[in-house]
Amino acid sequence: MINQIQMRAIFDGSVLTIKVAFVALFFGLIFGTLIALGRMSKNKVIKSFSWFYVWFFRGTPLLLQLFIIFYAYPIIRIEMTGSGVEMNPMLSAYLAFSLNCAAYSAEIIRAAIESIDHGQMEAAKALGMNYRQAMTRIIIPQTYKRLMAPIGNELIMLIKDTSLVSTIALFDLLRTVKTMASATGDWVYYIYAAVIYLFLTTIFQIVFDKLEVRFGVYEER
């Protein structure tokens, strides 16, 4: 069966998984909103930067991005400046997952903003609001309901993708159980992992379903 030390390790692995997913979602949404606005900007430089950002982070594997930050960046730095850095694995994971999540969130948010009727922006402008006021008070709040399903989906993807951090010396849930399974020759640890993943994803699914209803109250006749 499972002893106390193993339980503790599985718990720690789950916490790490949740931490990486949530930090990534939090910063990914903030940065993703800016990138989304950048994609719709009239300023050519901002527009191309945002396009390039999404193109790069969606077009390359997350694992590669993680390696660039954790393994390649220190080498690049030594070659450029002569002084080395030791990358903190946790920080690298946060950074890579956040940057990656921002690219996906940007596209989700942009689609949601573009789905809002143009008349809303016009009405806001006709009432004297500037672009920033219209966006933050009128347009973006109307996207919340539409964002909940795809963002819930993104969180679930993140939870599962955190298993990639095992490649940079971190013990997430999957790596923890894999170590136990190979040490003991017992496959039941994989079942524990599956149950925990399913538990987490189910909870978040329910939460985001609830949020979607809540943000949509004004649409009910």
Next chain:
Amino acid sequence: MSMVKLVNIKKSFGTLEVLKGIDLEIEKGEVVCVIGPSGSGKSTMLRCINNLEQITEGEIHIEDTLVVKRANNKDVEKGNSDLRNDLGMVFQNFNLFPHLTVLDNITIAPRVVKNADKTAIDQKAMNLLKMVGLVDKANEYPIRLSGGQQQRVAIARALAMDPQIMLFDEPTSALDPELVGEVLDTIKALAQEGMTMIIVTHEISFARDLADRVIFMDDGVICEEGPPEDVILNPKEERTQNFLNRIN
């Protein structure tokens, strides 16, 4: 005082010239109804006045002050664009903010744009709702209102910014026939209070009864204008006659 003055306004979308030189001057308290066939540029003219579209050429003055002067799609003189805050606009599709209650729809712009005090603006909004007869709907979301009610909220919302001039773009065209009257009555009440208004409308009898002046637009120009007795009852231009015959 002239509230709105347009001098030789032109507007093109790419190569399509939609406004081909509009001259128009509107006095304080005047109610001007704009009629004309679909695609003649009526909406575009209103949208140019309040900068939802940028004019290609011409001058716009509001309250005897230059707001914008352009030629070849470029500014040639800096005007005072703040005067655009004196314009209120009502749209064909109401464009209420669906995520806000009726009360918040009315108060959001004063709060955000003018930093209005919450209790004072709420009070003012309730007075406006009284005027349009919708006090009991203050805490409803727009989706629970009929089209006519929504449009009356939209009028109250525009009035909350204390406009000196109201622009209406076919305010009743999206309404079921039985709801048209309540919105027209609200507009009439505004006219009686002396509000300066430009109203694009297909309601010819409304224009005849209410307008001080009727403007018939066709193909991007003002084809005929004058008091309703002339333009609607005895049009001189053949294009005006044809248009009126067609819609009667």
